[in-house]
Amino acid sequence: MNAPTAPGLVALADCDNFYASCETVFRPDWRGKPLIVLGNNDGNIIARSAAAKSLGIPMGAPLHQVRAIIRERGVIVCSANFAFYGDMSRRVMEVLERYTPQLDIYSIDEAFLDLSPVATLPPIQRRAFAVEARATVARWTGIPLTMGVAPTKTLAKAAAERSKRDPALGGVCVLGETASARDDLLRALPVGEVWGIGPRRAALLTRHGITTAYDLAQADTRWVRRHLSVTGARVQLELRGIACLPLDATPERRKQLCVSRSFGRPVTTLDELSEAAALFTAHVAERCRAQRTIATRLTLFLTTNPFREWEPQHSASATIPLPSATADTLALLRAAASALRRIYRPGYSYHKLGVILGSFTPDTPRQGELFGDGALTPAAEEQREALMRTLDAINARFGRDMIRPLSAGVAQPWRMRQARRSPHYTTRWDELPETR
DNA sequence: TCTGGGGTCCTAGGACCC
DNA sequence: TCTGGGGTCCTAGGACCC
Incomplete structure (x- = not known):
């Protein structure tokens, strides 16, 4: 690692x-x-x-x-x-991995490559390297991408932006050695398009006459620190070419996991909400086990549709501290049910529900419970873990929700609409593309 | 009719402690 | 008139990202 x-x-x-x-x-x-x-x-x-x-x-x-x-x-x-996009993403990342000792996967469609091995090459060769990586991804996966090369992540983002805007660059923008090349690029970039500057900060900066990335790089550092907090101060340093955001290739363990959906139609009854809560809990528990963590906190939230302003609005959340850290679906189902009972109010048309797990610890070694009231014996606990492993294996092999809590319901009339989904070309045998 | 889902980090403020 | 000082931990909410 x-x-x-x-x-x-x-x-x-x-x-x-x-x-x-x-x-x-x-x-x-x-x-x-x-x-x-x-x-x-x-x-x-x-x-x-x-x-x-x-x-x-x-x-x-x-x-x-x-x-x-x-x-x-x-x-x-x-x-x-x-599911399909995730699989295509994995393929793209596998190709990129061949071009760098460290691949920092930032999102489903973006990754940072450590290019220190080619940092000493002349710019023309650095460009050739990026061009080849890009062409290989396109050839092997069919996915086009844009490359930005620079001394810091924020500058690389800006370079990629530039490249997307200017087709003449051929999909690759290498930020040159010279300060003047960098300044030209930053002067052409509106401050609101800098990575890390959202609408709120952009509005504040504009009010103070800072309208481009260049202005932000040049601004008074104490002022930036005071008004944009440390995150903004980092952005500024990164624009000046000082790396503040490390490249991190360690496969991440999420700090929180969330499964939430809006419903296909308004939901009013506690029974239907309970079904959704049970299904989402089962899904989030599965993801928790997949990353080999156990949670000490479960949050359930519930909202009406904020776009239907004329209807009575209600949104609430409840956090249940779990008596002992767990990724056990059955234990989490109990917590979710009690959270839902706490926040449900009759008389509203609900629109969305979500279940969040957080405050993780690794699943081994297991922290023993200090006060064992009602807890499982070690033997029973081991049995329960085996049950979860079996459940995950069956669902992985035969399809999601092949085994799911009965409390998640059968008809599930609240499920979301998805009328035009493309086939799972790469993740289901029965949906593979065929040539004739 | 119809408005996504899943994350991260930072800060302020309250509870609690000595 | 005058109402400790400093620390930790936790949580909610804001801002931002794709």
């Missing part, structure tokens, strides 16, 4: 329109066409192909706002298929 290191030279590999590109890989007839991917419940647009962007379809917009343009321009519409 490598400790995080301060990068001397780092590349950001950022997949282009990732979800839309995934959908196109096995449908070459869709290449170049306007295509959008909808989030769960087929609600919002969460990805757009280049052609869809150029039609002016906005990111994040609810589907019903763009119906007209979809019909008129024949836009292809897909429901999100996260």
